[in-house]
Amino acid sequence: MAVFKCAVCGAVVEARCKPGKCKNCGAEKDKLVKEETLKK
Ligand SMILES: [Zn+2]
Numbered sequence: 001m002a003v004f005k006c007a008v009c010g011a012v013v014e015a016r017c018k019p020g021k022c023k024n025c026g027a028e029k030d031k032l033v034k035e036e037t038l039k040k
Helices: none
Strands: 002-006 012-015 032-037
Touching: none
Parallel strands: none
Antiparallel strands: 002 012, 002 032
16 A cells, blocks of 8 residues: 655545545645555
């Protein structure tokens, strides 16, 4: 699992692969910054 942080609203999204957009504010995926990778 990887953790992506939205640079716009600061929401943290946990996903296996990069989300299409921020589920909180709807920002484009290039606003989502990979923060941490957790290996399963
Ligand atoms: Zn956002």
